[in-house]
Amino acid sequence: MAAIHYANQRFELEPGQSVLDGLTGHGVPVPSSCRAGVCQTCLMRSTAGVPPPAAQRGLKDSLKARGYFLACVCHPEQDLRVVLPDAEDEDRQTATVLSLDLLGGGIMQVALECHAPLDYRPGQFINLFQDTGQVRSYSIASVPGLDDPIHLHVRRLAGGRVSGWVHEELRPGQTVTIQGPAGDCFYPSGTPGQPLLLIGTGSGLAPLYGIVRDALAQGHYGPIRLYHGSRAPEGLYLAEELRALARRHAHFDYIPCLSGPDAPEGYAQGRVHEVALRDNPKLDGWRIFFCGHPEMVKLGKKQAFLAGAALRNIHADAFTINPAMPGAGA
Numbered sequence: 001m002a003a004i005h006y007a008n009q010r011f012e013l014e015p016g017q018s019v020l021d022g023l024t025g026h027g028v029p030v031p032s033s034c035r036a037g038v039c040q041t042c043l044m045r046s047t048a049g050v051p052p053p054a055a056q057r058g059l060k061d062s063l064k065a066r067g068y069f070l071a072c073v074c075h076p077e078q079d080l081r082v083v084l085p086d087a088e089d090e091d092r093q094t095a096t097v098l099s100l101d102l103l104g105g106g107i108m109q110v111a112l113e114c115h116a117p118l119d120y121r122p123g124q125f126i127n128l129f130q131d132t133g134q135v136r137s138y139s140i141a142s143v144p145g146l147d148d149p150i151h152l153h154v155r156r157l158a159g160g161r162v163s164g165w166v167h168e169e170l171r172p173g174q175t176v177t178i179q180g181p182a183g184d185c186f187y188p189s190g191t192p193g194q195p196l197l198l199i200g201t202g203s204g205l206a207p208l209y210g211i212v213r214d215a216l217a218q219g220h221y222g223p224i225r226l227y228h229g230s231r232a233p234e235g236l237y238l239a240e241e242l243r244a245l246a247r248r249h250a251h252f253d254y255i256p257c258l259s260g261p262d263a264p265e266g267y268a269q270g271r272v273h274e275v276a277l278r279d280n281p282k283l284d285g286w287r288i289f290f291c292g293h294p295e296m297v298k299l300g301k302k303q304a305f306l307a308g309a310a311l312r313n314i315h316a317d318a319f320t321i322n323p324a325m326p327g328a329g330a
Contacts, residue, residue, distance in 0.1 A: 121209030126180035204292025229272025284308035
């Protein structure tokens with residue numbers, strides 16, 4: 001049974017327990033959000049002992065070489081001596097809130113001006129820190145060269161601490177702390193003719209909106225099909241902007257989907273991933289993006305693979321909330 005040495009204390013891990021759960025279970029405050037090895041909020045560094053490879057998956061080689069790992073998915077087989085990284089190592093910086101615009105569907109667009117250059121790809125995510133220390137990951141909807149500030153789409157969640165703070169307390173002119181970018185859900189250059197299928201629910205449109213516009217700006221000429229789903233029309237947003245984009249680009253299609261009863265004219269009826277995969281039953285050679293509700297992402301990935309898509313061409317970003325911490329990071 002492995003032990004974790006932190007701040008001159010020794011903590012025994014239970015069988016199957018992660019470093020994050022072991023430390024927080026003893027009252028050690030470790031920042032975390034997704035608890036799925038995606039957001040990198042729980043990044044820690046081992047100063048003695050080797051973290052397992054699974055705990056370093058997705059990290060830059062430079063971070064791996066220095067012993068960094070993700071505490072939420074770290075199940076060590078040997079004792080580790082660990083520390084929290086400092087702000088510089090975590091790629092944190094500050095940004096000014098330029099504007100807050102309600103887009104509809106409970107979505108607030110937050111425009112941020114970073115105080116230092118931020119090298120990002122549309123569709124990646126950054127971590128936004130509340131002034132009380134809570135943190136939440138939000139995908140980037142903006143495109144460098146098209147949108148000067150960074151755009152985030154924040155959906156108001158019932159009981160959500162961070163989303164509630166954004167919607168109710170955040171004001172233009174305030175300074176916030178961000179971290180990142182991270183994630184591999186973005187448009188890859190060099191395949192301009194490859195068909196693209198993008199499927200999202202709710203604020204899962206944010207990364208897809210960035211990816212579509214980035215692909216078009218880079219001269220992508222293959223088919224691009226974006227499906228955005230909700231239960232009711234008021235749950236969709238940016239619909240007019242996307243329809244206008246489709247009118248300007250003949251190879252881009254925008255299909256809004258409603259899973260509730262009696263979809264009006266102009267909307268597809270059904271769950272968004274089912275509609276998209278029914279319309280596109282053969283996906284050999286396609287690149288597919290799933291963003292939004294975790295169950296939709298899980299089912300969609302499986303069905304896309306069965307429809308012929310190669311695993312390397314399936315990108316997913318499930319928007320999760322830790323059920324063990326009600327409201328945390330929401």
